[in-house]
Amino acid sequence: MGEAWAANCRKIVDRHNATLTAESEPEQSATIIFTLPIHKLKGELHNA
Numbered sequence: 001m002g003e004a005w006a007a008n009c010r011k012i013v014d015r016h017n018a019t020l021t022a023e024s025e026p027e028q029s030a031t032i033i034f035t036l037p038i039h040k041l042k043g044e045l046h047n048a
Contacts, residue, residue, distance in 0.1 A: 007034070009034075012042065013034070016037070017037055018034055018035055018036045018037065019034070019035040020033070020034055020035075021030070021033040021035070023034050
């Protein structure tokens with residue numbers, strides 16, 4: 001996966017004002033966590 005995978009992740013994070021966290025241990029698989037913001041729809045009540 002390498003660099004192409006990382007570049008795609010960066011594009012998603014940048015376009016959506018998201019965060020990306022990666023955790024890994026030597027000789028183990030990595031855990032990748034995307035956190036995407038929730039956007040309110042236009043006209044939605046603000047006291048919900």
